[in-house]
Amino acid sequence: MNKSSKVLALKYRPQNFFELIGQEVIAETIINSIKANKVPNAYLFTGIRGVGKTTIARIVAKSLNCINGIDKICKDDLCDNCDAITNSSHIDVLEMDAASKTGVDDVRDLIEFSRYGPSTSKYKIFIIDEVHMLSKQAFNALLKTLEEPPQYENGGGLKFIFATTEIKKIPITVVSRCQRFDLSRVKSGELFEFIKKIKDKEKGKISDDALRLIVKISEGSVRDALSLLDRALLSLDKDKELDLNSAQKIFGYFDKSQLIELFELILRGEEKKAIEIYRKIYEQGVEPKVFINDFLELVYYFKNINSLNIESTNFTLNDEEFSKIKKITNEVSDETLILFWQFTLKTLGELEIVNNQNLSIEMFLIRLMYLKSSANKEYLPLSKNKIDQFKKQDDKQIIVNEKKNETISQVKNISQEQEVKIENNKEIKAEEKLNVNSFDQLLKICNEKKEIKLKYELEKNVNLVHFENNRIEISFNDNLDKNFIKDLSLKLFEWTGDRWIITLSKSKGDLSINDKQKNKKIKDINSAKQSELYKNLIEKFPDADLIDVNSKEEND
Incomplete structure (x- = not known):
C-alpha cells in the first residue's frame, strides 16, 4: 500500500522506541534488559485500546533481531530484519491473532513450529495479539513452553510477546511466567503535541481548540486520536480552518458553555429555560448518554474546581468556562453537588432500560431542580448505606x-x-x-x-x-x-x-424488645437448669433438654 494512502494511525505508527510517545519508562526498561542480555521468556503488554501494545511488540521484535544490535538499532535505513518485521513478512517472527485462532490445536501447531531454530535472525518470536481470547486448554498447552522455551544452536531462543486489553481474563499461571508491562493512557499535553505535528505534516488547517477536543474524545488513546484527526482532515474545505464549533458538530459534541448555562439554570430552578437549552443540545446530534457523562464531568469540576488548574482539566474547559465555574461554585453547597452526582449516576443506569432516552433526560433535569430545592446548606446528605435503606421513590425526596x-x-x-x-x-x-x-x-x-x-x-x-x-x-x-x-x-x-x-x-442504644426477650429466656432456662427438679429429671431422662420456661403469672 502506498504510504500516502494509508490511514494516519498506520502511516505514523512508531517504528522504534525513539518515536514512541507516552511509554518512556517501559521503553527504557526493555532497552536496558536487552543490553544486559537479560531478556525474559515472555513479555505481556496490557492497557486500553490504542496505546501501543502491538506497536511495542513489533519494536521489541526488531530490537532483539536487528542486525546492527540494540546500540545501533535502525532508525531510518532499515536492515533486512527490521524491514521484514515492519511489513509482517519475517519468517522468524510470527504474528497471531488469538481472536481468530483460539483453540488448543492452534497453540500445538505453534509449539511444533518452535522446535525449529530461526532462519535469518537470533530469536524466533511469537507475537500473540488479544491473547485473552485463547481457550483454557490453549493456555494450559502453552505453560511448559513458556517456562522452558527451546534454546537454539545459534545461541538465541524462543520469545513470546503477548498483548491484551483484558488482563483479568488471562490465567494467573500464564501471567506469572511473563514480564508484565501495564501501558498507561497517553497524557493529554503529549498527545496534543503529537497530533499537532502530524496535522502540520499533513498540511491541515485545524484550530488548537479543535485538536484539544480530539484529545479529549480519544481518552488517552493514540490510535483513536489519529482516527479522529483523519476524519477531521477529510471534512475540511481547502481554504477553511476547522474550528471548535465545526469539530463539535463532526464528532457529536457540544459547547461546554451551554452545559454550564444549563447547570446555572437548574440551580436557579428555571425549568422552562433549562429544557430549552437541553433541546438545543439534543438537536445538535448529542446522544443522551454522552450528555449525561459530560454532566457528570461538570459536577466533578464544580465540586473540585478550587483544587484544580486549567491544565489539569485535560482540555475539557477553556479559560472562560473555568472562570465561570469557579464563580458559580461559591453559590452552591458541596452537599448539593454530592446529591447531584449520586442522582446523575442513578439516571445513567436508568438510560439502559428506557426506550426514549431523550424524554428521560428532560425528566432528570426537572427532578434535579426539585432536588436542589430540598438540598439547602442547612441540610446534609445521608451516608450511602442509609440512602440505600431510605431510598426515595420517584415522587418523593x-x-x-x-x-x-x-x-x-x-x-x-x-x-x-x-x-x-x-x-x-x-x-x-x-x-x-x-x-x-x-x-x-x-x-x-x-x-x-x-x-x-x-x-x-x-x-x-x-x-x-x-x-x-x-x-x-x-x-x-x-x-x-x-x-x-x-x-x-x-x-x-x-x-x-x-x-x-x-x-x-451513632449510639447503639438499648437492646431491642426482641433481644431483651431472648436474653430473658436464656437467663430463665439457665436458672431453671440449676434447680433440683431439672437435675432429677435429667437423671431419669438423659436425652431431655429444656427449651422454654413459663412463669406462674404467664400460665395464669
Whole structure:
C-alpha cells in the first residue's frame, strides 16, 4: 500500500522506541534488559485500546533481531530484519491473532513450529495479539513452553510477546511466567503535541481548540486520536480552518458553555429555560448518554474546581468556562453537588432500560431542580448505606438535617411534611388525641390500633437511645423497613396531633424488645437448669433438654 494512502494511525505508527510517545519508562526498561542480555521468556503488554501494545511488540521484535544490535538499532535505513518485521513478512517472527485462532490445536501447531531454530535472525518470536481470547486448554498447552522455551544452536531462543486489553481474563499461571508491562493512557499535553505535528505534516488547517477536543474524545488513546484527526482532515474545505464549533458538530459534541448555562439554570430552578437549552443540545446530534457523562464531568469540576488548574482539566474547559465555574461554585453547597452526582449516576443506569432516552433526560433535569430545592446548606446528605435503606421513590425526596454530635441524621419525608401541613389546617378532636410518654406506651398503642407492622419493626429492628416529649432517638439494624420513619411520624401525628422528630443516633442504644426477650429466656432456662427438679429429671431422662420456661403469672 502506498504510504500516502494509508490511514494516519498506520502511516505514523512508531517504528522504534525513539518515536514512541507516552511509554518512556517501559521503553527504557526493555532497552536496558536487552543490553544486559537479560531478556525474559515472555513479555505481556496490557492497557486500553490504542496505546501501543502491538506497536511495542513489533519494536521489541526488531530490537532483539536487528542486525546492527540494540546500540545501533535502525532508525531510518532499515536492515533486512527490521524491514521484514515492519511489513509482517519475517519468517522468524510470527504474528497471531488469538481472536481468530483460539483453540488448543492452534497453540500445538505453534509449539511444533518452535522446535525449529530461526532462519535469518537470533530469536524466533511469537507475537500473540488479544491473547485473552485463547481457550483454557490453549493456555494450559502453552505453560511448559513458556517456562522452558527451546534454546537454539545459534545461541538465541524462543520469545513470546503477548498483548491484551483484558488482563483479568488471562490465567494467573500464564501471567506469572511473563514480564508484565501495564501501558498507561497517553497524557493529554503529549498527545496534543503529537497530533499537532502530524496535522502540520499533513498540511491541515485545524484550530488548537479543535485538536484539544480530539484529545479529549480519544481518552488517552493514540490510535483513536489519529482516527479522529483523519476524519477531521477529510471534512475540511481547502481554504477553511476547522474550528471548535465545526469539530463539535463532526464528532457529536457540544459547547461546554451551554452545559454550564444549563447547570446555572437548574440551580436557579428555571425549568422552562433549562429544557430549552437541553433541546438545543439534543438537536445538535448529542446522544443522551454522552450528555449525561459530560454532566457528570461538570459536577466533578464544580465540586473540585478550587483544587484544580486549567491544565489539569485535560482540555475539557477553556479559560472562560473555568472562570465561570469557579464563580458559580461559591453559590452552591458541596452537599448539593454530592446529591447531584449520586442522582446523575442513578439516571445513567436508568438510560439502559428506557426506550426514549431523550424524554428521560428532560425528566432528570426537572427532578434535579426539585432536588436542589430540598438540598439547602442547612441540610446534609445521608451516608450511602442509609440512602440505600431510605431510598426515595420517584415522587418523593428525602431531607436530612444534621443534629448534635451524638446523632447522625434527622430524616423527614417531603410527602409526609406536605400531609402534615394539610392536617394542621384541620382541628383534631380532643377525645381523639393520645398521650405517648414512653416507648412501652408507644408499643401498647400500636397493638391497640392494630398497627402490627409498625409494632413488629419497633420490637425487632429498633434500639431505643432516648425518648422524650415529641422526640425519639433510635439506632437500628439492617432489616429496618425503608418506610419506617415516614410511617411512624405520620402515625404519631395522627394519634397525638403533634409533630414528632425521629433522629438516628451513632449510639447503639438499648437492646431491642426482641433481644431483651431472648436474653430473658436464656437467663430463665439457665436458672431453671440449676434447680433440683431439672437435675432429677435429667437423671431419669438423659436425652431431655429444656427449651422454654413459663412463669406462674404467664400460665395464669
